[in-house]
Every structure is written in C-alpha cells, then in structure tokens.
Amino acid sequence: MARRVGYLCNTCGYTYTSIDEIFWVDDYGHVIVKPLVKSTSAESSNAAIKGFFARYYCYECQKFINKFIIYKKSSDIDDGKIIQLIEQYDDNPKIIQFDDxxxxxxxxxxxxxxxxxxxxxxxxxxxxxxxxxxxxxxxxxxxxxxxxxxxxxxxxxxxxxxxxxxxxxxxxxxxxxxxxxxxxxxxxxxxxxxxDFDICPDCGEEVYYLDQNSTCPNCRRDSLTIVDHMMVD
Structure with missing residues (x-):
C-alpha cells in the first residue's frame, strides 16, 4: 500500500505530489519504477534487483534528483552492472545507494x-x-x-x-x-x-526530500502544506 500526499505553497500556488514508489530491473535489463501497491509488489517479487525509489530536490541546482536504494540483488550480478543499468533509466541526476x-x-x-x-x-x-x-x-x-x-x-x-x-x-x-x-x-x-544524508551529484550540496514544512522550491518564501493525503492499493 502506497501513501500519496499532495502539497501546496500558499504563497505562489506551487503544487507537488509524492507517492511511495519501488523499482526493479526486469528480465530485459529495463528499470521499472512504479507505486508500491499489491500489483507491483507481485510483479517485482521475482526480480533479481529491486529496491525503493524516491525523488529529492536540490535547492542549489533547482531540480529533482532520483534516488535508488537497492535492498535486493542477485550475487550473480556485479554491483557495477547494477549501477550501469540504473544510470540508463533516464537523464536526471541520480543517487544510487546499496542498503546499509x-x-x-x-x-x-x-x-x-x-x-x-x-x-x-x-x-x-x-x-x-x-x-x-x-x-x-x-x-x-x-x-x-x-x-x-x-x-x-x-x-x-x-x-x-x-x-x-x-x-x-x-x-x-x-x-x-x-x-x-x-x-x-x-x-x-x-x-x-x-x-546517510544525500549529496547532489552535480553540485555537491545536500539534497532534501520534500514534505510538510519544506521550503517551497518555486518561490523560496513559504513552506509546503499538506492539502491531500490518501492510501493507494
């Protein structure tokens, strides 16, 4: 079951929605990112590589950073290969972290x-x-x-x-x-x-997970407030 939360900046009207997500690598080497619900849990159950996915924000670069936290991996797959597959997912900057x-x-x-x-x-x-x-x-x-x-x-x-x-x-x-x-x-x-805090791979500054009371990434003058919250399954 995934938690979906909607945020609003009351000063500039900026909106942002977060949802609990997971990722896995399918049999063809493609990285799949989807909400953490029953269907995706079943779909990813046999994947050789899987983990959590989150979006962080860099206030210095003014852009989102994708974070992949790997908590399951096959011993037959080299860590370097796993990183290579994830790097190919999209063009956004990425933080790739193996579970502690x-x-x-x-x-x-x-x-x-x-x-x-x-x-x-x-x-x-x-x-x-x-x-x-x-x-x-x-x-x-x-x-x-x-x-x-x-x-x-x-x-x-x-x-x-x-x-x-x-x-x-x-x-x-x-x-x-x-x-x-x-x-x-x-x-x-x-x-x-x-x-355990995360650093932007582009500028080296700390990045942040946006939630309630985070500084609005658009206007930088107000904090985000929750306007919608629900569980999705």
Missing part, C-alpha cells in the same frame, strides 16, 4: 553478511553509547552525533569491519573528528564511516 547492510571486505572484496546491528551515539557529556538496551537513542537533542552500527567479519582475511552510518551530527564534527572518537571506543579494527 551491504558491505564488501575492504581487503579481498568478498560480500559480507552483517553480524551485528546496533544504535550508537555520543551524548552531550561526551559519553559513548552503543547497543545499550536501557539507553534512549530516540532523544536526538542529547546527542553530539548518532547513527547505526553494522559489524562484519571476513573469514578469508580474518578482518573485522565496523561500519558506522552517521544519521545525526549536531556538533558538525568532520569525518576525521568522528573517526578519532570512534577509534577511542573500539579495538584495533577497521572503521568505515558513511553518512
């Missing part, structure tokens, strides 16, 4: 299964928390930075990989500062940092 849990060994390139998944945070008192059942990771105002941890182990290289996906960085630390802090709270293991 996908990870290859940084030494041998083998695809690794996730062994551990935890929330983590550095609070305002500089205390580091990871995977603590009695700690409230939802209170973002108490964090300097926070995110999700994925742990991997490569049996070929005997190497542990710690992947930290940064979702909040209110202290505006640089990657090197975050890495230094993380290294103080882990053993001598490989640390890999990835941020």
């Amino acid at each position: 849990e996908f990870q290859r060994c940084l030494e041998c390139g083998s695809e690794l299964p996730s062994k551990a998944d935890y929330s983590f945070a550095l609070d305002v008192d500089d205390e580091f928390h990871i995977g603590e059942d009695d700690y409230d990771f939802s209170k973002g105002e108490k964090f300097k930075f926070a995110g999700v941890y994925h742990g991997y182990f490569c049996s070929n290289c005997k190497k542990q990989i710690n992947k930290f996906v940064i979702t909040e960085n209110k202290a505006e630390f640089s990657d090197s500062q975050i890495r230094e802090i993380l290294e103080k709270h882990t053993n001598d293991l490989t640390i890999f940092i990835r941020r």
Whole structure:
C-alpha cells in the first residue's frame, strides 16, 4: 500500500505530489519504477534487483534528483552492472545507494553478511553509547552525533569491519573528528564511516526530500502544506 500526499505553497500556488514508489530491473535489463501497491509488489517479487525509489530536490541546482536504494540483488550480478543499468533509466541526476547492510571486505572484496546491528551515539557529556538496551537513542537533542552500527567479519582475511552510518551530527564534527572518537571506543579494527544524508551529484550540496514544512522550491518564501493525503492499493 502506497501513501500519496499532495502539497501546496500558499504563497505562489506551487503544487507537488509524492507517492511511495519501488523499482526493479526486469528480465530485459529495463528499470521499472512504479507505486508500491499489491500489483507491483507481485510483479517485482521475482526480480533479481529491486529496491525503493524516491525523488529529492536540490535547492542549489533547482531540480529533482532520483534516488535508488537497492535492498535486493542477485550475487550473480556485479554491483557495477547494477549501477550501469540504473544510470540508463533516464537523464536526471541520480543517487544510487546499496542498503546499509551491504558491505564488501575492504581487503579481498568478498560480500559480507552483517553480524551485528546496533544504535550508537555520543551524548552531550561526551559519553559513548552503543547497543545499550536501557539507553534512549530516540532523544536526538542529547546527542553530539548518532547513527547505526553494522559489524562484519571476513573469514578469508580474518578482518573485522565496523561500519558506522552517521544519521545525526549536531556538533558538525568532520569525518576525521568522528573517526578519532570512534577509534577511542573500539579495538584495533577497521572503521568505515558513511553518512546517510544525500549529496547532489552535480553540485555537491545536500539534497532534501520534500514534505510538510519544506521550503517551497518555486518561490523560496513559504513552506509546503499538506492539502491531500490518501492510501493507494
């Protein structure tokens, strides 16, 4: 079931409609993008490559950016081939992201299964928390930075990989500062940092998913308000 939401700028009359969408690659190598409803879920069920599709907006370039988040892929298909197929979908700029849990060994390139998944945070008192059942990771105002941890182990290289996906960085630390802090709270293991906010592939500025209270992309003087909301199946 897909959620469809209509937005309006009360200042300039600009309208925008968003809908939950998925994508998949069919047997002919064509990328299909459709709303997430029963029929499309069934149609895409056997696809070797599938994921979520979303449209983001770059205020700097004043254009929409297509984002493809891949959560299922056949091990027989190289990641580079998947990217090539998606790049051919249309002429719009694209962000192509493999699901956070996908990870290859940084030494041998083998695809690794996730062994551990935890929330983590550095609070305002500089205390580091990871995977603590009695700690409230939802209170973002108490964090300097926070995110999700994925742990991997490569049996070929005997190497542990710690992947930290940064979702909040209110202290505006640089990657090197975050890495230094993380290294103080882990053993001598490989640390890999990835941020979950998205960057325009053309200008390098952050892009945004338009929703309620987003700045109107047309006039930049008002925020978008919801004028229509319904579930589609």
